[in-house]
Amino acid sequence: MSHALEAVDISKSYLSPTGPVQILKGLTFHANANEFVSFVGPSGCGKSTLFNIITGLLQPDQGSIVVDNRETTGQVSPKIGYVLQKDLLFPWRTVIENVVLGLEITGVSKKIAREKARDLLRVYRMEGYEDKFPSQISGGMRQRVALMRTMITDPEIILMDESYKALDYPLKIALESELLEIVKKEKKTVVFITHDIEEAVTMSDRVYVMKARPGEIVNEIAVDLETDSPMIPERRMSKRFNDYYELIWRNIGISPLVA
Ligand SMILES: Nc1ncnc2c1ncn2[C@@H]1O[C@H](COP(=O)(O)OP(=O)(O)O)[C@@H](O)[C@H]1O
């Protein structure tokens, strides 16, 4: 069967003053079309390194990335759109100017880009904010603008690296619910990177659990919360939530800090 995204035997080391340090070791995984797949693992296990390898920004030492049956290892694929950990908006551009940026780069006319951006601003309930600057809107809105800037290019696969990490809980679950609703409706494939087990369970169809030093996949878990609701509180209160949480916690290998 063909997958939207496939990775085979990915390894990566970084050079340190004392020699090479292996960060990722032998990662093989895939994402099916329309699937929401998460990677969950402790801080430092190599999640952002993996993100950079999938997007093609970083070359792995070994292994291959295949997008829609075409090898893209070390190349940026137009089928992948990514949202970085920090909402890196251009402070001198307004909201709408930030949203159209992704399309402007591909050479679409300004008029069409603006029309598409206005449609998106409506979907994300941000009408009336188009001429504000990033410094004039909230953190949640900035994160939405970063997502819209990716969505406007209509990528098949969306890659997100801890996008909701810095947000307070009510905002986080509001944005997560909104994301789930939109990606299910628009039939996107999502690869979502997080250190947060609760987030991985509530958002995903399938979870790859990673451990650190070196970063390896230790388990793959299909999640079925028995609800189709995109609302995170609803999903969180599923009777099955705790079973998945426990399974991942036992796999992830975080040792409690002794203060
Ligand atoms: N460019 C780099 N050079 C050397 N070491 C790096 C570099 N980037 C990350 N690392 C190291 O690789 C490990 C994994 O980092 P990272 O992929 O950012 O993990 P995560 O996103 O899971 O927290 C960390 O120990 C980090 O210090």
Ligand SMILES: [Mg+2]
């Ligand atoms: Mg990271």
